[in-house]
Amino acid sequence: MLKLDNVTKVFKTGSFGGSSLPAVRGTSFEIRPGEVTALIGESGSGKSTLGKMILRLTPVTSGTITFEGTDISALKGRSLREYYRHVQGVFQDPFSSYNPVFRADRVFATIKRSYFPGVTSSEWRERVAATLESVGLNPADVLDKFTHQLSGGQLQRILIARALLLDIKILVADEIISMLDASTRVDVLNLLSNLKGRGLGVLFITHDLSLGNYIAERTIILRRGLIVEMGATAKVFDNPQHAYTKMLLTAVPQLHKKWEAGSAPQVEPYPVAPADEPSADRYSKSALHPLAGHHRRLARKGAVAEAEREAARENRTDTYLRMHEEAQPLVEVEEDHFVATAAAAE
Amino acid sequence: MALKVDHLRVCYRTLRGDVNAVDDVSFEIGDGEIMGLAGESGCGKSTLGNSLVRMDVRMRVVGGGADLDGQKMPLSDDKAMREFRFKQVSIVPQYAMSALNPTRRVGRMVSELLKSRGFDYKATLPELERRVKLVGLDADVLTRFPIELSGGMKQRTVMVISTLLNPSLLIADEVTSALDVSTQRAVGEMLLEFRDRQFVKSMMVITHDLSILAQVADTILVMYAGKLAEKASAEVVIGSPLHPYTQLLISSLPEVGVRHDEHTLVGIPGRPPSLLNPPVGCRFRERCPFAFDRCGEEPPFVEVKPGHSVACWLYADAGLPAGGAAQC
Numbered sequence: 001m002l003k004l005d006n007v008t009k010v011f012k013t014g015s016f017g018g019s020s021l022p023a024v025r026g027t028s029f030e031i032r033p034g035e036v037t038a039l040i041g042e043s044g045s046g047k048s049t050l051g052k053m054i055l056r057l058t059p060v061t062s063g064t065i066t067f068e069g070t071d072i073s074a075l076k077g078r079s080l081r082e083y084y085r086h087v088q089g090v091f092q093d094p095f096s097s098y099n100p101v102f103r104a105d106r107v108f109a110t111i112k113r114s115y116f117p118g119v120t121s122s123e124w125r126e127r128v129a130a131t132l133e134s135v136g137l138n139p140a141d142v143l144d145k146f147t148h149q150l151s152g153g154q155l156q157r158i159l160i161a162r163a164l165l166l167d168i169k170i171l172v173a174d175e176i177i178s179m180l181d182a183s184t185r186v187d188v189l190n191l192l193s194n195l196k197g198r199g200l201g202v203l204f205i206t207h208d209l210s211l212g213n214y215i216a217e218r219t220i221i222l223r224r225g226l227i228v229e230m231g232a233t234a235k236v237f238d239n240p241q242h243a244y245t246k247m248l249l250t251a252v253p254q255l256h257k258k259w260e261a262g263s264a265p266q267v268e269p270y271p272v273a274p275a276d277e278p279s280a281d282r283y284s285k286s287a288l289h290p291l292a293g294h295h296r297r298l299a300r301k302g303a304v305a306e307a308e309r310e311a312a313r314e315n316r317t318d319t320y321l322r323m324h325e326e327a328q329p330l331v332e333v334e335e336d337h338f339v340a341t342a343a344a345a346e
Numbered sequence: 347m348a349l350k351v352d353h354l355r356v357c358y359r360t361l362r363g364d365v366n367a368v369d370d371v372s373f374e375i376g377d378g379e380i381m382g383l384a385g386e387s388g389c390g391k392s393t394l395g396n397s398l399v400r401m402d403v404r405m406r407v408v409g410g411g412a413d414l415d416g417q418k419m420p421l422s423d424d425k426a427m428r429e430f431r432f433k434q435v436s437i438v439p440q441y442a443m444s445a446l447n448p449t450r451r452v453g454r455m456v457s458e459l460l461k462s463r464g465f466d467y468k469a470t471l472p473e474l475e476r477r478v479k480l481v482g483l484d485a486d487v488l489t490r491f492p493i494e495l496s497g498g499m500k501q502r503t504v505m506v507i508s509t510l511l512n513p514s515l516l517i518a519d520e521v522t523s524a525l526d527v528s529t530q531r532a533v534g535e536m537l538l539e540f541r542d543r544q545f546v547k548s549m550m551v552i553t554h555d556l557s558i559l560a561q562v563a564d565t566i567l568v569m570y571a572g573k574l575a576e577k578a579s580a581e582v583v584i585g586s587p588l589h590p591y592t593q594l595l596i597s598s599l600p601e602v603g604v605r606h607d608e609h610t611l612v613g614i615p616g617r618p619p620s621l622l623n624p625p626v627g628c629r630f631r632e633r634c635p636f637a638f639d640r641c642g643e644e645p646p647f648v649e650v651k652p653g654h655s656v657a658c659w660l661y662a663d664a665g666l667p668a669g670g671a672a673q674c
Binding site: 043183184189193207251252 | 561
């Protein structure tokens with residue numbers, strides 16, 4: 001239904017946009033209706049960038065994303081609005097997704113104004129109530145409340161309900177439960193899983209392997225902007241082929257099993273910065289730069305800020321590696337199970 | 347006994363009244379013990395940790411106290427605590443990544459810190475470099491600004507700095523939560539190594555993530571709404587918990603290998619009570635499937651089996667599970 005074909009995203013960083021940071025490189029996959037696809041990666045792997053590109057929050061550098069046969073990068077105005085009628089996202093921090101000045105249920109009013117101006121308010125109220133019940137909320141508990149009066153789990157569910165009020169076919173869920181408490185997060189997970197029954201395709205972006213394993217039909221493991229392993233969840237988790245996937249699986253803390261001694265992943269080596277890399281004080285330089293204002297505006301949009309934060313979180317060598325590490329084509333090792341080649345050859 | 351906390355009560359003063367974030371908490375940590383402190387957000391676990399180093403002047407200790415190595419801890423005395431902190435008790439704060447001064451190179455920051463405590467940086471430097479190498483970093487890290495380090499590297503740097511003077515107790519507050527799984531493991535194993543090398547005598551690891559505690563902790567203390575719920579060895583808390591809250595919490599955690607289609611996990615309905623006007627009696631009563639009349643009174647936190655304490659009326663009398671609670 002939604003198809004990514006050789007999608008690449010390169011962020012320009014540095015004071016003159018002189019250095020580039022490839023966040024996603026040549027990624028192709030598909031989100032199918034009635035399936036949860038888990039996109040798993042560590043910080044800086046480009047998983048959130050992929051979600052943002054699908055939601056048209058940031059443009060692709062090259063490659064195409066097609067939804068039901070149309071290239072989404074060309075959408076504008078009315079057609080873009082129609083696209084958002086079918087594709088919606090929910091993000092990590094429920095508290096910053098809302099404007100705390102207004103009541104939380106204002107998100108429903110804005111949907112009505114943009115998409116359903118013809119619906120009478122009494123009918124709309126019924127629809128909202130029915131949708132809230134379908135996400136496991138009691139309308140009386142959450143309507144007419146401010147965000148600080150609601151819990152994180154309730155707020156996330158309201159956002160899911162908001163998406164469901166539209167005729168959505170794809171839901172991009174970017175780390176939606178990592179801010180929730182352990183006792184409530186599993187309910188939101190179950191809710192997502194139940195959405196499959198409605199024929200919805202869910203892209204579940206997470207860093208937590210156990211969550212992906214719990215709800216997803218298909219799993220994509222992402223590392224430094226490249227897919228290293230992809231396929232049916234059972235196959236990827238039970239029979240991991242790529243060394244990176246294996247390492248992740250041994251590092252996950254489990255309740256009933258201790259980390260195996262000796263299987264520890266290598267502690268990341270200290271970076272030896274390549275001589276030609278710009279120094280890290282680019283922040284101070286960019287403040288003096290004539291285009292600094294422009295950069296700040298971009299940063300406000302979140303794209304550059306995100307890339308720089310990710311670049312800082314990683315280290316400069318890593319950035320260097322990203323650009324020079326060869327992309328390896330995916331090879332099908334068994335039915336519906338793809339691995340980047342070098343590992344498959346092992 | 348390294349740390350002995352006795353009926354400690356910590357409250358925050360707000361416009362709407364006092365919030366008792368830590369309410370009548372007593373426990374002990376032995377020498378060489380890593381105690382995990384688990385609970386949901388708002389249960390008072392960080393407040394408990396911070397109050398032991400007096401991190402935040404807004405919190406007021408309104409009752410009880412704590413002894414460290416037989417010495418009374420100055421929990422409400424800023425001046426005395428200044429002498430105590432970093433030398434005897436140290437903390438790795440939540441979001442340690444932002445605990446480093448961004449305008450100083452790491453080495454200079456450490457030297458200023460040591461000077462303020464009356465230590466000589468030059469004399470401590472070899473030991474500092476040795477420890478930095480021990481955690482897998484290059485000694486070069488001391489000449490870097492924090493922005494040049496990745497999240498995991500900053501976390502490890504902060505841990506080295508916090509434990510530099512071999513404190514008796516280290517409070518590690520959510521040290522692994524912002525990290526990737528592979529770095530999480532490296533930091534978790536570092537905690538164990540610091541204990542084994544006796545850089546710190548005992549540790550209190552505060553986290554919401556029980557699976558990390560299953561890896562590193564010797565004992566686990568579970569808190570709920572400012573009160574203690576359960577304390578036992580890590581295997582017992584994970585494997586055969588007694589308190590209904592711990593049981594439900596553990597059964598709601600997805601693990602690698604558990605799939606929704608085969609085994610649907612359930613969360614705990616409801617949310618923790620407000621601590622502004624906490625309910626009388628057991629604070630978990632409203633969400634507890636086993637609640638009965640007696641839960642209107644407050645359950646005592648008592649030892650029901652050797653080394654296993656729990657605050658629940660189900661076990662108050664004989665120390666035996668009533669009904670089918672244990673099988674839940």
